[in-house]
Structure formats: C-alpha cells, structure tokens
Amino acid sequence: MKFYSTANKDYRVSFEEAVCQGLAPEGGLFMPESIDLLPSDFWKDFSKKGFQQISFEVASHFLKGSLPAKDLKKIIDHAVAFDTPLVEVEKNIFALELFNGPTLAFKDFGARFLSGLLGYFVKKTDSDITILVATSGDTGSAVANGFLQVPGTRVVVLYPSGKVSDIQEKQFTALGHNITALEIDGTFDDCQRLVKQAFSDEALSKRLGLTSANSINIARLLPQSFYYFNAYAQLKDKSLPLVFSVPSGNYGNLTAGLMAKRMGLRVRQFIAATNINDIVPEYLITGQFSPRPSKQTISNAMDVGNPSNFARMMDLYQNDFSKISNDIAGFHFTDQQTNNAIREVFNSVNYLLDPHGAIGYLALKEYIKGSDMITGIFLETAHPGKFKDVVENAIGKSITLPDSLIRFAKGSKQSVRLGNSFEDFKGYLSKHNS
Numbered sequence: 544m545k546f547y548s549t550a551n552k553d554y555r556v557s558f559e560e561a562v563c564q565g566l567a568p569e570g571g572l573f574m575p576e577s578i579d580l581l582p583s584d585f586w587k588d589f590s591k592k593g594f595q596q597i598s599f600e601v602a603s604h605f606l607k608g609s610l611p612a613k614d615l616k617k618i619i620d621h622a623v624a625f626d627t628p629l630v631e632v633e634k635n636i637f638a639l640e641l642f643n644g645p646t647l648a649f650k651d652f653g654a655r656f657l658s659g660l661l662g663y664f665v666k667k668t669d670s671d672i673t674i675l676v677a678t679s680g681d682t683g684s685a686v687a688n689g690f691l692q693v694p695g696t697r698v699v700v701l702y703p704s705g706k707v708s709d710i711q712e713k714q715f716t717a718l719g720h721n722i723t724a725l726e727i728d729g730t731f732d733d734c735q736r737l738v739k740q741a742f743s744d745e746a747l748s749k750r751l752g753l754t755s756a757n758s759i760n761i762a763r764l765l766p767q768s769f770y771y772f773n774a775y776a777q778l779k780d781k782s783l784p785l786v787f788s789v790p791s792g793n794y795g796n797l798t799a800g801l802m803a804k805r806m807g808l809r810v811r812q813f814i815a816a817t818n819i820n821d822i823v824p825e826y827l828i829t830g831q832f833s834p835r836p837s838k839q840t841i842s843n844a845m846d847v848g849n850p851s852n853f854a855r856m857m858d859l860y861q862n863d864f865s866k867i868s869n870d871i872a873g874f875h876f877t878d879q880q881t882n883n884a885i886r887e888v889f890n891s892v893n894y895l896l897d898p899h900g901a902i903g904y905l906a907l908k909e910y911i912k913g914s915d916m917i918t919g920i921f922l923e924t925a926h927p928g929k930f931k932d933v934v935e936n937a938i939g940k941s942i943t944l945p946d947s948l949i950r951f952a953k954g955s956k957q958s959v960r961l962g963n964s965f966e967d968f969k970g971y972l973s974k975h976n977s
C-alpha cells in the first residue's frame with residue numbers, strides 16, 4: 544500500500560516512509576491510496592473475535608502487506624493491550640471507554656502503535672530518531688510513555704506553559720530517560736506551529752532524524768479506527784441506526800471513525816462535538832473553514848484553533864461539502880453546559896463523565912432529540928480522574944483517583960522553559976542533539 548500527500552497527490556511513499564516522515568513536504572498529510580471494504584469473511588463471527596484479533600484484521604486489510612504479518616501482530620498486540628468497554632449510560636446511549644491505557648486517555652492506542660512501529664523501523668536502519676510532539680495535554684503523556692526507553696528514539700514534548708493540568712504535566716515532565724519536556728510561553732497553537740516549522744527546515748529535519756508523533760502521523764490514526772469496530776462488536780442489539788459522537792480537537796479520532804466507515808462499518812452518522820473552539824461545527828453549517836487562535840476551556844484537549852486533520856477529512860470527501868455535511872453533524876458547548884452535564888449525569892445515573900466525554904454526551908443528546916430509534920455511542924476519551932479539579936467542582940464532591948494517576952502525581956516535574964519563537968526552539972534542538 545502506498546500513501547500520498549494531501550498537498551501533492553503525486554508524492555507517493557511506502558507505509559514505512561509515511562510513518563517515519565510523519566508529515567509530507569509542504570505540510571501535506573499522508574493518506575492511503577485506497578480504503579477498501581473489508582472482506583465479508585471479516586464479519587463472520589465478528590462479535591466473538593476479540594479486540595486484538597479485530598484490530599489485526601483491520602490493520603492487515605488497511606496496510607495490505609506493508610509489514611510481515613507476524614511483526615504486525617506483535618505490534619498490534621502490544622498497542623491494543625487493554626479493552627474499550629461499552630457502557631450503557633442511559634437507554635440506547637453508550638459510553639465507549641477509551642481510558643484503560645497507561646496514561647488513561649485514548650491517545651495511548653495511537654502512541655503505542657506508533658512507538659511499536661518506529662522502534663521496529665529504527666532497528667532495521669540503525670539510525671536514531673527524534674520525535675517531536677506538540678501537546679495540549681494528553682498527547683504528550685501518551686507519546687512520552689509509549690516511547691519511554693525505546694532504543695534509538697528520543698522524544699521532545701512541547702506544551703503551553705500553564706495550560707495543562709498538573710497531573711497531565713507530571714505524566715510527561717517527570718519521566719526522564721529519553722524524554723525531554725519543553726515548556727513554551729504561548730498557546731498550543733504556538734507549539735504546533737513550532738513543530739511544523741522544524742519539519743519544514745529540511746536541514747534540521749535530516750540532521751536530527753525528525754519524526755512527528757502528533758495525530759498528523761498516519762500511524763496514530765489507524766489504531767484509532769480499531770475501537771469503532773470493537774464498539775460495534777460489543778453492541779448486543781445491532782438493529783438500530785448507529786451514531787458516534789466524537790469529542791474533537793485535532794479531529795484525528797473522528798477521521799479514524801470515517802476511515803472505519805469506509806472499510807464497511809455501518810455508521811449512520813458521525814457527530815463532531817467540541818467546545819467553544821467550534822471551527823469544524825461552524826464549517827459544517829456554513830461551508831467556511833476559518834481557523835483562529837484557540838480559547839482556553841475546561842475541556843482543554845480540544846482547545847485547537849486550526850485542526851490538523853481537517854485536510855484529511857476534506858481529502859476523504861474530495862472537498863464535497865454536501866457529502867461531508869451529510870455524514871457529519873457538528874455541535875459545540877460552553878464550559879457551563881459541560882459542567883452541568885457532568886453534574887446531571889452523575890446525579891441521575893451515577894456515571895462520572897470527564898469534560899471531553901461530557902461534550903460528546905451533550906452532542907449526542909442534542910442530535911438524537913429524545914428518539915429511541917437510534918443507538919448512540921459517545922467516545923469517553925479520558926478518565927475523569929485526569930481532570931480531577933473540574934470534575935470535583937462540577938459534582939461538588941471529591942473523587943478517588945486510580946492508582947496509576949496517583950503514581951504519576953508523585954513524580955517531580957522537569958522542564959525547559961522556552962519562548963515561542965522558532966529561533967529559540969531551533970537553537971535548543973541543535974544544542975541538545977544527543
């Protein structure tokens with residue numbers, strides 16, 4: 544299987560090259576040459592296969608022999624080592640809980656698949672790589688933990704100073720070894736811009752073997768399609784039309800869902816759910832895509848002003864607005880509405896949402912409008928304990944944290960503070976190249 548760049552369809556590379564380059568020249572994103580329907584065999588005894596087997600079959604189908612089957616199987620089994628339970632929150636409304644990985648957010652799947660692949664490719668080539676990752680919170684921790692002590696790799700995490708929660712910060716600043724955290728005086732968009740600039744600096748990129756671990760990397764995206772299938776496998780009643788509501792920032796998760804649909808998963812509708820950074824919901828109404836600086840909210844992993852996977856969504860629908868707005872509905876909610884949802888769902892059915900999942904829930908409810916002829920699944924993208932302060936404030940009660948979070952909280956933060964200019968960043972990278 545070859546992958547082309549959204550910026551230049553004639554630029555075609557192998558899967559290995561797409562993964563190692565991360566971003567194509569001129570800011571293009573890699574897309575597979577084709578996404579075909581899964582063979583009918585795949586659906587036989589589908590619900591009995593188990594998550595790892597489903598993931599392996601989807602990946603083999605998608606990658607069409609890009610990797611020897613037994614190597615791929617190993618990487619998948621490592622990446623997909625925890626389940627994604629489907630929990631019925633209200634009648635026909637389900638939470639797909641994606642937070643059972645080491646850093647308690649869905650990004651563990653993509654990060655672990657990517658680290659498995661890069662570790663595998665690096666071993667073959669014998670030259671070290673530097674992974675750059677910009678984070679608004681959860682990406683940094685997932686990637687840093689995914690790559691911790693993977694030989695031949697070094698990770699540099701860029702994050703906006705003061706804009707991630709303490710516990711998120713500890714999850715990537717206290718690891719040591721091959722992980723460095725750069726605390727940038729600026730916003731997440733500044734961090735993302737710095738990473739993009741570093742990639743477009745060809746000399747720098749070559750010298751350091753720069754690789755991206757943001758959701759722009761196709762290897763991050765692919766495993767995120769696995770759990771849409773796993774959700775469907777767990778549904779006991781598959782007769783009603785299925786709607787997925789996806790709390791979104793850079794739209795990697797949603798794009799992975801769209802790819803699952805292309806492979807044959809029967810989804811009636813996707814919902815792009817977000818906070819007041821409503822660039823995509825706005826596009827879905829007006830047809831105008833207007834990136835702008837992000838605003839800070841309590842669902843901070845979605846504080847994105849220029850969603851990087853928008854180009855992939857456009858590419859999947861060949862810029863056809865009527866098609867895309869037919870498949871995807873968009874809704875956005877304020878912090879106040881998010882807090883209310885966390886409180887009301889907790890009080891009425893004793894289910895604790897995190898602020899991102901709460902937005903997915905709200906959007907689903909708004910879309911369904913009380914109909915009982917739809918099965919709705921919202922992605923619960925992080926464990927509520929990761930947003931302890933917000934959640935406790937919303938429900939007016941303290942919560943107990945899972946052990947793994949308590950362990951992270953005990954670490955000590957180590958970061959390098961930098962301004963938001965590319966000169967500073969480049970200077971740092973060049974000086975600390977080991």
Ligand SMILES: *Cc1c(COP(=O)(O)O)cnc(C)c1O
Nearest residue numbers: 681791792793794795796844924
């Ligand atoms: C990253 C993240 C999101 C947004 O996911 P995208 O793929 O960037 O749209 C939503 N919720 C949580 C908890 C996240 O960490």
